Amino acid sequence: MARVHVSNVVVMNNPCPFFTPFKFEITFECLESLKEDLEWKIIYVGSAESEEYDQVLDSVYVGPVPEGRHMFVFQADPPDTSKIPVGDAVGVTVVLLTCSYKDKEFVRVGYYVNNEYTDVELRENPPTTPIYEKLVRNILDTQPRVTRFKIEWDDEVQEQMSQM
């Protein structure tokens, strides 16, 4: 059974210009004190075609985590535009918020992100080379996609052994 449940994520700075930092307010509940820190990451998917273009915008350790409810704000710089394929700069992509314990990912929250020009002329005739300064990023925060993975938590192996 998972010892950490993500109960709420608030997407801040949304919508915003492309170069605004990503900012999430994360609330989670811990059912039992953790011996080690949690590791959170914000990953920007540069292209749907390949994971090669995924960018880890930032990672941070969160701890100590005693039993109870906790909240923190996780902020990360915007993606490096030189690593985004030109054809994928405008349109829909994904940003992922992941959490791992002892290097094992146990939850992943994905949001669709729409990058588009607000200028009508640019929308109708997008330049070959993206003008990032004129792009607005809109995270579709009403439709998070949550994936959970089963991992081993503290003392779980010993507990299972003792129950045998």
Added chain:
Amino acid sequence: TDLSNTAPPSKVQPEPDGSSRHEMSNSSKTSSPVKGPVYKQIETVRNDGKRRITPQFLLPQDTSSSKL
């Protein structure tokens, strides 16, 4: 209530300037053990140079963050 695909998180309005509602402090010191609940977010740097956040502890009656 757990975060789920069918129940998106309710919107909590950020501050007008888009800033966090939670106090943050930065430190270049090595992280040290924290005793007792922490009621504000604290950010430090670990010995290995990685950022570490001690989250804000929410009291059971604290409703500042809406549940799903």
